[in-house]
Amino acid sequence: MILLRRQLPLFITLVTGLTMATQYYVPHPVSEELLTSVTKWLQIIGGFALVLGVTSLFHVHAVKIRRQEAGWGYSGVLYAGMLGTIAVGLWANGKESIDGVMTAFGWAYSYMMVPLQGTMFAILAFFIASAAYRSFRARSREAAVLLAAAVIVMMGRVPLGEYILPLSGDVSQWILNVLNASVRRAILIGVSLGAVALSFKIIFGVERSYLGGGKE
Amino acid sequence: MTFAERMLKIDRRIIFLVIGLCTLLPLLYPVGLPIKISPEVRGVYDHIESLPERSVVFLSFDFDPASKPELHPQAIALLRHAFKKNLRVVAMTLWVTGTGLADQIITQVAREMEKENGKDYVFLGWSPGNTAVIINLGQDLYKAFPSDYGGKPTKGLPVLDGVHSLKDITYLVGLGAGNPGVEAWYVFGKDKYRFEMGGGCTGVMAPGLYPLLRSGQINGLIGGLRGAAEYESLIDRKGTAVAGMDAQSATHAAIVLLVIMCNVFYFASRAQQGRG
Numbered sequence: 220m221i222l223l224r225r226q227l228p229l230f231i232t233l234v235t236g237l238t239m240a241t242q243y244y245v246p247h248p249v250s251e252e253l254l255t256s257v258t259k260w261l262q263i264i265g266g267f268a269l270v271l272g273v274t275s276l277f278h279v280h281a282v283k284i285r286r287q288e289a290g291w292g293y294s295g296v297l298y299a300g301m302l303g304t305i306a307v308g309l310w311a312n313g314k315e316s317i318d319g320v321m322t323a324f325g326w327a328y329s330y331m332m333v334p335l336q337g338t339m340f341a342i343l344a345f346f347i348a349s350a351a352y353r354s355f356r357a358r359s360r361e362a363a364v365l366l367a368a369a370v371i372v373m374m375g376r377v378p379l380g381e382y383i384l385p386l387s388g389d390v391s392q393w394i395l396n397v398l399n400a401s402v403r404r405a406i407l408i409g410v411s412l413g414a415v416a417l418s419f420k421i422i423f424g425v426e427r428s429y430l431g432g433g434k435e
Numbered sequence: 436m437t438f439a440e441r442m443l444k445i446d447r448r449i450i451f452l453v454i455g456l457c458t459l460l461p462l463l464y465p466v467g468l469p470i471k472i473s474p475e476v477r478g479v480y481d482h483i484e485s486l487p488e489r490s491v492v493f494l495s496f497d498f499d500p501a502s503k504p505e506l507h508p509q510a511i512a513l514l515r516h517a518f519k520k521n522l523r524v525v526a527m528t529l530w531v532t533g534t535g536l537a538d539q540i541i542t543q544v545a546r547e548m549e550k551e552n553g554k555d556y557v558f559l560g561w562s563p564g565n566t567a568v569i570i571n572l573g574q575d576l577y578k579a580f581p582s583d584y585g586g587k588p589t590k591g592l593p594v595l596d597g598v599h600s601l602k603d604i605t606y607l608v609g610l611g612a613g614n615p616g617v618e619a620w621y622v623f624g625k626d627k628y629r630f631e632m633g634g635g636c637t638g639v640m641a642p643g644l645y646p647l648l649r650s651g652q653i654n655g656l657i658g659g660l661r662g663a664a665e666y667e668s669l670i671d672r673k674g675t676a677v678a679g680m681d682a683q684s685a686t687h688a689a690i691v692l693l694v695i696m697c698n699v700f701y702f703a704s705r706a707q708q709g710r711g
Binding site: 243251254255258259261262263264265266268269315316325328329332333334335336337339340341344345347348349351352353355356357366369370373374376377378379380381382383388392395396399400403404407 | 443445447450451453454455458468469470471473499500501502503504531532534535536538539562563564565567568570571574575578579627638641642643645646648649650659661680681683684685686687688689690691693694695696697698701702
């Protein structure tokens with residue numbers, strides 16, 4: 220069992236990892252064909268992952284409904300929404316419109332999902348304003364710097380701000396282009412080096428948490 | 436409790452009301468303040484403007500309805516510009532929840548600009564695999580998308596004449612609201628398949644993409660509603676973004692005012708506590 224649970228996956232990871240890392244630097248047609256095939260596999264696996272995700276979601280909420288846990292009614296709404304959408308989606312062959320005529324699937328998308336998602340996102344503006352009022356205080360020197368930068372960028376990014384404070388546009392551009400870009404780049408380089416290190420650890424079997432727990 | 440302390444604990448519904456009014460009133464009574472064009476947005480505009488007729492522009496609508504207010508006007512403005520310049524447009528999405536929206540956008544603008552599906556533009560739709568789709572497109576477009584969103588085989592479409600993979604496109608603009616988005620198109624697309632690219636994103640994402648912009652990895656960036664409004668001004672077709680800028684101006688001003696007020700009350704209450 221160790222062979223199937225540990226050694227074989229580690230071996231596959233090692234071979235695949237090294238092959239694909241090398242492939243990037245080899246522009247030979249065989250190498251390119253390999254990349255084409257592997258990415259096609261990835262697309263197919265991505266499709267299966269979607270099915271797996273939906274199945275898992277159904278399972279989790281079925282358990283909630285069966286046990287009548289707190290908020291199980293929401294799980295019922297989720298079930299109704301998912302099953303309803305799948306049904307109309309299959310009926311419409313996954314198309315929002317056919318020959319310019321909106322299908323039931325298209326209707327559900329345009330008149331339910333679009334406004335619901337838009338509303339959820341729009342609510343954020345209200346909470347951000349309330350949170351800013353409650354917590355954006357110059358409690359320390361660092362917080363004061365952050366506050367000043369935020370006010371300048373917020374004013375500099377809208378016409379009214381540039382009208383009231385004509386310099387705010389240029390200063391906000393400078394903050395974004397110089398201070399923000401350099402700090403972001405430093406973070407990006409750090410994260411990328413971390414990703415490279417983690418990849419090596421996975422390829423060479425040092426990091427094995429992706430194999431999951433269980434008995435060996 | 437002092438006045439400053441009372442003000443610090445103000446009912447949040449008052450703040451909600453202020454923000455609601457600041458959004459609603461400018462939409463009902465627009466002021467139309469002039470919009471200054473930033474070099475980032477001009478970068479995308481100038482590049483599209485410089486392309487010869489029938490060049491292939493690839494647009495990736497990587498957003499869902501949640502980001503519609505910011506990215507929908509960007510997509511509309513970009514398509515209007517590309518169609519006006521008589522460029523061929525290949526569009527797709529990496530976000531399954533954005534497929535319907537992307538289809539609506541491209542169909543609407545194509546109809547408005549009298550463009551023909553399959554000849555002037557094609558919408559490839561969505562395919563699973565996230566960033567793997569980008570690599571697959573870079574290897575072979577027809578293997579990644581054997582048929583378009585309408586089910587027509589992509590091979591033989593006049594709009595894809597001479598296009599076999601991402602290597603053959605002239606310009607790519609990724610409109611992203613998250614991951615996969617602009618960064619993914621650079622890392623998995625441009626870096627390997629060498630095409631020129633620009634980006635569009637939500638306002639909150641824009642600062643994160645400045646490193647790509649400053650290093651020339653992307654040649655322009657349309658950030659948020661402001662970026663969309665700038666693009667609408669550049670193509671001289673004012674739409675929902677320009678209309679929304681007054682509301683955004685008022686909301687930003689209100690938030691800045693609220694932050695200043697809360698700090699004044701905070702220091703006032705601290706001073707009173709110190710005296711007490």
